[in-house]
Amino acid sequence: MSHPYGYSQPYPGPAGPAGPPTVPAERPRSLTYAVYGMWLGAVLSAVGVVLILVGYDVDGMRETMLTEFEGDPRLEDSGLDPESFIDAFIPVIQGALVVFGLVTLGLWIWMALVNGKGRNWARIVATVFGAFSIFSGLSSLANIPTAMSADTGAVMFLQSVVLGILQLVLAIAILVLLWVQPTNAYVNAVTAQRKAERSGYLPR
Template identity: 35%
Template sequence: MTSTPSDPNEPFGAGQPAYPGPQQPAAPYGSYPTGPGGQPPQRPAAPPQPSSIALAVKLMLVGAALSLLSLVVGFIGLGSLKDDIARQMRESDPSVTQSTIDAAYAVGIASSIVGGSITVLLWLWMAWKNGQGRSWARVVATVLGVLNVVFTLFGLAIGGTQTVSVVLSIVNLVLGVFILVLLWKKQSSAFYDATAASRQLY
């Protein structure tokens, strides 16, 4: 049996099955799901702040301003602070030197500046993070609020502070308690939960 010779005028490879071209690789096992059009799914939008959180953030900014005002008032009363330190140190040790009193006074000033600055920054930080709906920020704000109540009541019990400082401490105390009430309201809790869900990847 003989094969029929191909037509010399026919192009090479005519009538033969086409050579398979490159194939698209199969999607790897466990690949990420995609949304419409092959795009990755979008995370839900962050929920808007409820009125309780918006008010709490504003009051935290007020707390930062009050803390800054307390720091300024403390600087105004530095003269009486030095006298108080000198009197207390001489009562405990009559032979104390002036250089020791000056050193204690310098430490007192530095402590007031550092402590006051940290307090202002904490107010601003808590306003920022709670405004974003961070659940851990509400826990931190609660701990700081409780410590603020304890230290304020302790300072008022000791006494010996200026009237303006006492008034500012009381206002700050009431402000902190009211902020905590706002942060733990039902609508605030729903906001923290919804914000946490919006940050999850699907």
């Protein structure tokens, strides 16, 4: 109903007369620890990139590839020199691994920033990424016997196995923290308040 002097009565929003849940002044510890875990994941990704740059066993990879190519009829028929091919291919592998590590680093940082704000969509995206991390970590566990029997060197073992296991444990912990009750209540309150603000029922 319009007011005689041009004012209008406040209209109760979808959340009812009481309004949406009040967002706590501080986010719960569960979400804070999840964000800390994401920053730790970024640190582990950065360590992985450094290990690829300084500790990649080029000679070992070269010898392994040469062994696999020896006697390969397809390579012999092509007339391609195995050593030249390997020397050109190994830097491509290193570059791809570095790019993948940098992308992973960026995703960790992005997820830490947006999840810290209580965004529900960010929690869902982080859950999807966490599922991929768990799958990757389980693959690292399965590769332990192969990595221990192969002469890959301590640095490559650290990069391929140890970091993978740490990221597996970290991903599980983060997913649990993202979906416990205190985090749920905080994210739901943030979501309700943002919906009310977009509808114009609350001051921004």
